[in-house]
Amino acid sequence: MAVYTTVSAEALTAFLAKFDHGALVSAKGIAEGVENSNYLVDTTTGRFILTLYEKRVSADDLPFFLALLDHLADDGNPVPRALPDRSGVAIHELAGRPACLIEFLPGVSVTQPTPVQARAAGAAMGAMHDSLSGFAATRPNTLGPDGWRDLHARCGADLDAIHPGLFTDTAAALETVIARWPTALPVAAIHGDLFPDNVLMLDDRVTGLIDFYFACTDIRAYDLAVMHTAWAFDGTGARFDADVGTALVEGYASRFALSGAERAALPVLAQGACLRFMLTRAWDWLNTPADALVTRKDPLAYWRRYQAYAAGAL
Numbered sequence: 001m002a003v004y005t006t007v008s009a010e011a012l013t014a015f016l017a018k019f020d021h022g023a024l025v026s027a028k029g030i031a032e033g034v035e036n037s038n039y040l041v042d043t044t045t046g047r048f049i050l051t052l053y054e055k056r057v058s059a060d061d062l063p064f065f066l067a068l069l070d071h072l073a074d075d076g077n078p079v080p081r082a083l084p085d086r087s088g089v090a091i092h093e094l095a096g097r098p099a100c101l102i103e104f105l106p107g108v109s110v111t112q113p114t115p116v117q118a119r120a121a122g123a124a125m126g127a128m129h130d131s132l133s134g135f136a137a138t139r140p141n142t143l144g145p146d147g148w149r150d151l152h153a154r155c156g157a158d159l160d161a162i163h164p165g166l167f168t169d170t171a172a173a174l175e176t177v178i179a180r181w182p183t184a185l186p187v188a189a190i191h192g193d194l195f196p197d198n199v200l201m202l203d204d205r206v207t208g209l210i211d212f213y214f215a216c217t218d219i220r221a222y223d224l225a226v227m228h229t230a231w232a233f234d235g236t237g238a239r240f241d242a243d244v245g246t247a248l249v250e251g252y253a254s255r256f257a258l259s260g261a262e263r264a265a266l267p268v269l270a271q272g273a274c275l276r277f278m279l280t281r282a283w284d285w286l287n288t289p290a291d292a293l294v295t296r297k298d299p300l301a302y303w304r305r306y307q308a309y310a311a312g313a314l
């Protein structure tokens, strides 16, 4: 369960008193997610999400994320804004963590997307990229190729405790992918983590894009490649669904132009994405205490995907 920080009723009541969004009725920790602490908060006037930012989110980056969300919401994308308090402040401190009160969006995330749902989600990313072509602020991707090497070195030989030979095999894969990494593709603000659990849907309609806390400036088509790795496989990474992958890419292209060079680069971008998620999952796997109230995600599910792309899945 991803509630790393506990917020007392007293502290939450005092926090809500700064806003014009009613008084506390109830607050429940949300089990989903691994990065931040999230609460579902009901007040006398509505429903909200309270997010306390944990390990990987730096408070210094929050203004970038919130400006990006405002830009997308202004342009009609279904993203939640962080709400300002009465004095216009959106970034607060609560229980010792940076914290925001965020708009609640309806919908649920699908676990096994259909091609129709994947097409809608791809189109939502295309519309988002269209809006973000007019977003000027930048943030480096700390989990880009240089970050993978660093993470690989920090995990070190302990990777072999996850799977024999994993340290050497991933070192070789990293060098192969980095040597082929595109250098001339368009760069823009991207989401960076648009997994099915970060897309809220009602039936086949996208009602929310959430969790922008890896948003950064990077190769735009990398965002689509990340999405492909997460949507076109089952949770174990063992079963590839080509129809879902194709629907995702075509949905995207229906809303935002995908050049021949970007399409041609998707396989290597997807391999890089697999290494990124394999390594962050491996780091968490090796550094999360066994009794922590969070479900660790399987790094090998991303190593399997890497192998599928390396063998030509896309």
Ligand SMILES: Nc1ncnc2c1ncn2[C@@H]1O[C@H](COP(=O)(O)OP(=O)(O)OP(=O)(O)O)[C@@H](O)[C@H]1O
Residues within 6 Å of the ligand: 002, 030, 032, 033, 034, 035, 036, 037, 038, 049, 080, 102, 103, 104, 105, 106, 109, 197, 198, 208, 210, 211, 213
């Ligand atoms: N604005 C929102 N509206 C409705 N539900 C939301 C909203 N934001 C978050 N949630 C709910 O909280 C859950 C966890 O949120 P989120 O994915 O942002 O957490 P996280 O810890 O950053 O996750 P991740 O592991 O995907 O990085 C979501 O799966 C969703 O159920």
Ligand SMILES: N[C@@H](CCO)C(=O)O
Residues within 6 Å of the ligand: 034, 035, 193, 195, 277, 280, 281, 297
């Ligand atoms: N979406 C990521 C978690 C956030 O980095 C994963 O499934 O590994």
